[in-house]
Amino acid sequence: xxxxxxxxxxxxxxxxxxxxxxxxxxxxxxxxxxxxxxxxxxxxxxxxxxxxxxxxxxxxxxxxxxxxxxxxxxxxxxxxxxxxxxxxxxxxxxxxxxxxxxxxxxxxxxxxxxxxxxxxxxxxxxxxxxxxxxxxxxxxxxxxxxxxxxxxxxxxxxxxxxxxxxxxxxxxxxxxxxxxxxxxxxxxxxxxxxxxxxxxxxxxxxxxxxxxxxxxxxxxxxxxxxxxxxxxxxxxxxxxxxxxxxxxxxxxxxxxxxxxxxxxxxxxxxxxxxxxxxxxxxxxxxxxxxxxxxxxxxxxxxxxxxxxxxxxxxxxxxxxxxxxxxxxxxxxxxxxxxxxxxxxxxxxxxxxxxxxxxxxxxxxxxxxxxxxxxxxxxxxxxxxxxxxxxxxxxxxxxxxxxxxxxxxxxxxxxxxxxxxxxxxxxxxxxxxxxxxxxxxxxxxxxxxxxxxxxxxxxxxxxxxxxxxxxxxxxxxxxxxxxxxxxxxxxxxxxxxxxxxxxxxxxxxxxxxxxxxxxxxxxxxxxxxxxxxxxxxxxxxxxxxxxxxxxxxxxxxxxxxxxxxxxxxxxxxxxxxxxxxxxxxxxxxxxxxxxxxxxxxxxxxxxxxxxx
Amino acid sequence: xxxxxxxxxxxxxxxxxxxxxxxxxxxxxxxxxxxxxxxxxxxxxxxxxxxxxxxxxxxxxxxxxxxxxxxxxxxxxxxxxxxxxxxxxxxx
Numbered sequence: 196x197x198x199x200x201x202x203x204x205x206x207x208x209x210x211x212x213x214x215x216x217x218x219x220x221x222x223x224x225x226x227x228x229x230x231x232x233x234x235x236x237x238x239x240x241x242x243x244x245x246x247x248x249x250x251x252x253x254x255x256x257x258x259x260x261x262x263x264x265x266x267x268x269x270x271x272x273x274x275x276x277x278x279x280x281x282x283x284x285x286x287x288x289x290x291x292x293x294x295x296x297x298x299x300x301x302x303x304x305x306x307x308x309x310x311x312x313x314x315x316x317x318x319x320x321x322x323x324x325x326x327x328x329x330x331x332x333x334x335x336x337x338x339x340x341x342x343x344x345x346x347x348x349x350x351x352x353x354x355x356x357x358x359x360x361x362x363x364x365x366x367x368x369x370x371x372x373x374x375x376x377x378x379x380x381x382x383x384x385x386x387x388x389x390x391x392x393x394x395x396x397x398x399x400x401x402x403x404x405x406x407x408x409x410x411x412x413x414x415x416x417x418x419x420x421x422x423x424x425x426x427x428x429x430x431x432x433x434x435x436x437x438x439x440x441x442x443x444x445x446x447x448x449x450x451x452x453x454x455x456x457x458x459x460x461x462x463x464x465x466x467x468x469x470x471x472x473x474x475x476x477x478x479x480x481x482x483x484x485x486x487x488x489x490x491x492x493x494x495x496x497x498x499x500x501x502x503x504x505x506x507x508x509x510x511x512x513x514x515x516x517x518x519x520x521x522x523x524x525x526x527x528x529x530x531x532x533x534x535x536x537x538x539x540x541x542x543x544x545x546x547x548x549x550x551x552x553x554x555x556x557x558x559x560x561x562x563x564x565x566x567x568x569x570x571x572x573x574x575x576x577x578x579x580x581x582x583x584x585x586x587x588x589x590x591x592x593x594x595x596x597x598x599x600x601x602x603x604x605x606x607x608x609x610x611x612x613x614x615x616x617x618x619x620x621x622x623x624x625x626x627x628x629x630x631x632x633x634x635x636x637x638x639x640x641x642x643x644x645x646x647x648x649x650x651x652x653x654x655x656x657x658x659x660x661x662x663x664x665x666x667x668x669x670x671x672x673x674x675x676x677x678x679x680x681x682x683x684x685x686x687x688x689x690x691x692x693x694x695x696x697x698x699x700x701x702x703x704x705x706x707x708x709x710x711x712x713x714x715x716x717x718x719x720x721x722x723x724x725x726x727x728x729x730x731x732x733x734x735x736x737x738x739x740x741x742x743x744x745x746x747x748x749x750x751x752x753x754x755x756x757x758x759x760x761x762x763x764x765x766x767x768x769x770x771x772x773x774x775x776x777x778x779x780x781x782x783x784x785x786x787x788x789x790x791x792x793x794x795x796x797x798x799x800x801x802x803x804x805x806x
Numbered sequence: 807x808x809x810x811x812x813x814x815x816x817x818x819x820x821x822x823x824x825x826x827x828x829x830x831x832x833x834x835x836x837x838x839x840x841x842x843x844x845x846x847x848x849x850x851x852x853x854x855x856x857x858x859x860x861x862x863x864x865x866x867x868x869x870x871x872x873x874x875x876x877x878x879x880x881x882x883x884x885x886x887x888x889x890x891x892x893x894x895x896x897x898x
Binding site for chain 2: 361430436439441507693
């Protein structure tokens with residue numbers, strides 16, 4: 196087997212038992228790696244799980260065949276498990292150094308179950324693994340935890356993924372943090388670590404699996420770096436970070452404002468340029484990335500460097516709360532990173548609190564202070580209350596769906612899909628995104644796929660995915676489905692979503708690493724298989740077509756901006772999508788035929804028992 | 807005739823101005839405007855945006871007049887038109 200170690204480390208924290216979980220080449224060829232491999236391992240164990248935070252609930256950290264290789268933009272890992280926020284399949288990915296170290300430790304990933312009697316962390320290094328006590332780390336924030344572990348291990352190459360108080364307190368959207376402020380943020384998988392008393396995973400080493408054709412990999416890496424560097428978006432990300440899109444997003448009606456009820460808001464103070472003009476900013480890169488989209492704000496306070504906000508964070512704590520105070524956005528972001536909570540779910544929950552207050556539903560005495568739109572200090576105070584589980588913060592920490600239920604509001608008012616809060620690309624501005632959100636494998640997900648990029652002009656010719664009118668719902672569904680499958684593969688391989696690489700290149704890379712003979716069609720089939728497997732997990736947990744929808748708050752036509760009067764035709768797009776995917780309209784499940792076509796025989800047998 | 811151009815987002819940083827008035831011959835079109843822009847601001851823009859071919863240059867931008875997205879170089883412009891120039895780059 197080439198490109199993989201062919202084994203996971205299986206950890207039972209209840210029994211304090213560590214063992215190898217061998218993975219066959221056939222299994223890996225089917226599920227590739229990353230989030231897809233996590234889903235395959237979790238599907239096999241799903242019947243034993245009573246609830247996402249139950250001890251038996253598995254948590255999987257996974258790398259992919261690209262991780263650790265010379266290819267650019269591949270230092271990423273995926274975390275998979277059942278989401279405490281949605282109750283369905285949950286996954287999150289992150290970059291940095293940790294993914295290379297995890298693979299360098301001698302395993303392709305980790306499968307963790309059980310619950311330790313006391314806080315622990317895992318230390319993996321070049322084929323050796325141990326469970327170490329972490330009582331002294333419990334209560335420490337994510338930056339402190341990473342630093343203390345590095346110091347006590349006296350291992351310069353170690354990299355740490357950990358939780359802060361968000362995960363310890365089982366906040367439903369707790370994140371897993373690595374390499375300072377990098378976050379596997381969505382779906383609350385940090386709470387799974389907390390529920391297992393697992394404070395951190397420290398990984399170290401440089402074990403690399405053998406490659407099928409190392410010279411070819413080097414050649415492909417060189418070509419890819421040149422291509423990435425020659426791409427305009429690489430230049431833009433390097434110079435301004437992802438916040439470079441903020442003002443353009445507002446012009447396009449893509450950046451939601453005032454809890455999704457407005458499409459026009461002044462954002463000139465919260466752009467990538469504004470960050471650069473007002474602060475000393477350094478950019479940083481994940482290992483092996485020629486772009487470096489990450490921002491570090493130097494001396495934000497004397498002696499304190501903090502991570503700069505991403506676009507999603509800037510809009511969630513900015514326009515969505517009618518806030519133009521960049522300093523407050525940076526502080527809110529830093530609070531979330533320090534204590535390990537997802538900035539998107541936190542920002543949307545905070546904005547919903549402002550909305551409810553405005554309606555008179557959430558009274559001042561329940562909050563403890565006024566919540567006037569745009570009050571940046573109130574934004575920060577609410578984030579602090581979420582983290583501290585204080586007062587109204589406890590309800591906000593459960594997400595918008597729980598908030599709507601707690602305040603006896605229509606669930607259509609909660610800005611989420613299947614319980615996961617809406618990201619900052621408005622489905623009214625890009626109708627393909629509306630469909631993507633409604634059908635995404637983890638709920639409202641802007642990464643599978645980022646279809647706004649297609650309608651901005653980025654085509655995938657090999658799969659006949661072409662740009663079309665962004666404000667039209669016509670003829671979008673097939674492209675959205677294929678693009679979801681392609682982007683799902685990025686998280687299997689594991690590859691950054693910003694890598695402007697096409698399917699033929701990805702096949703060449705995969706084949707040079709593994710010795711396989713994947714074609715672009717095979718690759719798309721693997722992506723389809725992944726999407727259907729995750730859907731089957733959802734179905735097993737009660738997901739039906741009823742949940743494939745957008746809340747009214749995020750789909751009702753607005754009366755301003757470039758999206759005025761526009762509403763995505765989700766019912767029509769959904770019907771076309773179901774037809775293309777081979778999903779059954781009545782049950783919301785993949786048909787038996789579709790599952791068998793994709794080689795998901797076990798899933799088909801369980802979903803459709805034959806007499 | 808005069809048309810006003812607005813460089814939005816990072817384009818304004820790269821071009822060095824956020825807006826400008828451009829003089830065009832009466833009946834001038836989008837292609838004429840792009841030539842003027844290339845002449846005046848081309849050197850400041852990243853090489854990925856500069857191109858000898860006018861049509862390729864226009865594809866790098868989104869040009870929006872009110873709510874209409876202009877893409878054909880032959881599109882006629884009018885005196886007093888206000889055109890927004892965006893870079894269709896997004897992510898995050």
